[in-house]
Amino acid sequence: MTTYADKPWLKSYPPGVPAEISVDVYPSLVALLEEAFRKHARRDAAVCMDQRLTFGQVDELSSALGAWLQQRGLARGARVAIMMPNVLQYMVTIAAILRAGYVVVNVNPLYTPRELEHQLKDSGAEVIIVLENFAKTLSEVIERTQVRHVVLTSLGDMLGWWRGPLINFAVRHLKKMVPEFRLPLTDGRTVTRFNQALSEGARMSLKPVQLGADDPAFLQYTGGTTGLSKGATLLHRNVIANILQSEAWFAPMLQKIGDKPLTIVCALPLYHIFALTACYMLGARMGMMNLLIPNPRDIPGLIATLRNYRVNMFPAVNTLFNALANDPGFAKLDFSELVISNGGGMAVQQATAEKWSRITGCPVVEGYGLSETSPVATINRLDLDKFNGSIGLPVPNTELAIRDDAGNDVPLGERGEICIRGPQVMAGYWNRPEDTAESIGPDGFFKTGDIGVMDADGFTRIVDRKKDMILVSGFNVYPTEIEQVVNMHPGVLECAAVGVPDPHSGEAVKLFVIKRDPALAEEDLSSFCHSQLTGYKRPKYIEFRDELPKTNVGKILRRELRQ
Known part of the structure; x- marks a missing residue:
């Protein structure tokens, strides 16, 4: 078998x-990146709003920012947070933090103050590099965190000597996209502008740090859709x-x-x-x-x-x-x-x-x-x-097993939790x-919490x-299956299925739908589901909505719909 x-x-x-x-083959991620910067120096690494940045420029600028960070007196392995959307500064900042010998803490810029405070406190971040559009959120929590140095960047900071200031003026004063904020300078905290840090760092030397393959590179926070966010090291x-x-x-x-x-x-x-x-x-x-x-x-x-x-x-x-x-x-x-x-x-x-x-x-x-x-x-x-x-x-060097709740492999073709082992x-x-x-587990397999089936190939x-499963009269119902079916209906733009309490069956399926066709009626969908799904899987309730709650990456938050 x-x-x-x-x-x-x-x-x-x-x-x-x-x-x-x-x-x-590399002693650290820094060695891999520095090799890439040299090898592709003349190629464009990124373009944003028509402004290009070569790998050679990323090399030079990240070296300057890294040197500036080292001058803050941080210990090797200190955590540095980044709170911005996809702008050229991000390309420079990630490389700078790693090359300086520190750990990157990526932060969702749309976090609420509560979420930001949790992540900064949990990670122990001492520096944060933040787009000024989101500085108000930081200002509300910074005094309760370990953050000592703030680097403020603006949308136009790397968009050219004449376009940058114009874009910054428009963002701040015409579009009013930068809420008013005041960052406290108590307890020795500093606030520095991004371009100022770059120019000061350009006059300094980046000190090479002996990093090993077993040093942390990122604290990648996860679990926001399931509860308290945890940092994956x-x-x-x-x-x-x-x-x-x-x-x-x-x-x-x-x-x-x-x-x-x-x-x-x-x-x-x-x-x-x-x-x-x-x-x-x-x-x-x-x-x-x-x-x-x-x-x-x-x-x-x-x-x-x-x-x-x-x-x-x-x-x-x-x-x-x-x-x-x-x-x-x-x-x-x-x-x-x-x-x-x-x-x-x-x-x-x-x-x-x-x-x-x-x-x-x-x-x-x-x-x-x-x-x-x-x-x-x-x-x-x-x-x-x-x-x-x-x-x-x-992918290469990776093993996957499908296991039951006791940690035993289930036969191919049967459902179980997807478990992964690899470097x-x-x-x-x-x-x-x-x-x-x-x-x-003791055997190195990571339990994903996702239920899967592997075929013979x-x-x-x-x-x-696991947690999204709906139990209807003792039968397991998997929301993804319902959603895959309902999304095939030409009148549906998007949907989500969740379990709701039901006095007869324990739980029943409730369907939330965004219409593509304004004329779509509940009866149409019910009839469609009747033709596609067996009895206990059919949605008992259907609710039409204008939008569905989502994470910033676009995952639908079933937990919020259940609440």
Whole structure:
């Protein structure tokens, strides 16, 4: 009998992708990045609002900012937070923090004061580099945190000597996008402008720091959709491994384009692990230009930006694929050089994937990962000609097992919790040994909390989160299945299914729907579900809404809908 230990996925591997690669080739992530900066020095590393930044410039500027940070007297391994959207400053800041010997703490700029305070206190961050648009939030909590130094940046800071000030004036005074704030300078706190830190740092020398593969590189906070956010401690070796694993998977397809500079769309926020690895890190490794999108919710603005570039890679979540595919302007773009559309972060809906493929001619290739796995654990074959609804195959050096609640492997084809082992799996949760012990077993397998099924060819499908499962009269109902079906209805734009208390069956399915067709009625959907789903899976309640609550990356917050 075939078992997970037999690695059934290897027989389905695409040509040119090895089962094992060497992941211990760099002493630290800094060594990998500095090699990339030198190798691709003349190539563009990023473009934002038509302003370009070469890898050579990222090298020079991050060295200056890193030297300035070192002069603050921080100990090796100190945590430095970044709180901004996708702007050129982000490209410089990540490299600066790592090169100076510190740990990056990525912060969602749309956090509430409560959420920000928790993350700053939990991580022990001593410095924060923040876009001034979000400084008011920081000002409300800073005195209750360990933050001693604030670096304030503005949207136009790296957009040119004449355009930058104009953009800053418009953002502050015409659009009024910078709420008034006052940052306290008590207890020796300092506030420095980003460009001032760069110019001061340019007169200093960055002191090389001996970092090891087992030093933390990132505290990547996760679990916001399930409760208290926890910091996944990603070591230098975890991130290096995932960059090299991703490169091994993508290289055969990208080599078809030839050795020329490639462009990757970075519309997902860089503070999220998906964009951090798939855009920033892989982009540096392979000399790609990141097309930075500060506000991906502005779909007309995003389409206007895309009009000026021929993109090669487009990582996105279902929400973004869906929004673009449903905008008439998107179909008018040039997709002649788009070779990879990789989906992750949440389940990609078949209806969305099919529409995207029809418009772009490039099928959505779904992958799977978590903050705790740096993030890439599985990816589909890139040579698939159509969407298959699976999360694909484990990437090189990665093992996947499907297990029951007792930790035993279930037979292939049966449901169980997806568990992952590989060099990209985090060291643990920051300062939470009990949570770490609960999530990583003695055999090194990380328990994802996702329920999946692996077939005989090694392809895995997610059927749902453990906690999102709905129990109807003793039958397990998985919301993702309901949503996949309902999204096939032409009158539905988006939907979410949750369990609600029911006096007869314990729980019943409630469906929240955003209409594509204003004429869509409850009876139409009920009839459709009746034809597609067995009795206990059918939604008992249907509620139409104008919008659904989501995280900033676009995941629907079922927890909020349940409440």
